[in-house]
Amino acid sequence: MYIMPVDVICGMKVKESTPYKSEFQGNTFYFCCSSCKAEFDKNPLKYSR
Numbered sequence: 001m002y003i004m005p006v007d008v009i010c011g012m013k014v015k016e017s018t019p020y021k022s023e024f025q026g027n028t029f030y031f032c033c034s035s036c037k038a039e040f041d042k043n044p045l046k047y048s049r
């Protein structure tokens with residue numbers, strides 16, 4: 001079963017086709033909107049584990 005990526009900022013499930021994504025330490029993170037992406041980009045270490 002395919003598991004959708006989860007926006008680590010707000011917890012929403014998002015599609016991999018979203019334009020809002022960031023690469024960090026070799027992983028790709030997906031977001032529901034530009035503000036979640038901006039929040040991640042401000043402090044990626046806090047959210048990537």
Ligand SMILES: [Zn+2]
Pocket residue numbers: 007009010011012031032033036
């Ligand atoms: Zn979000």
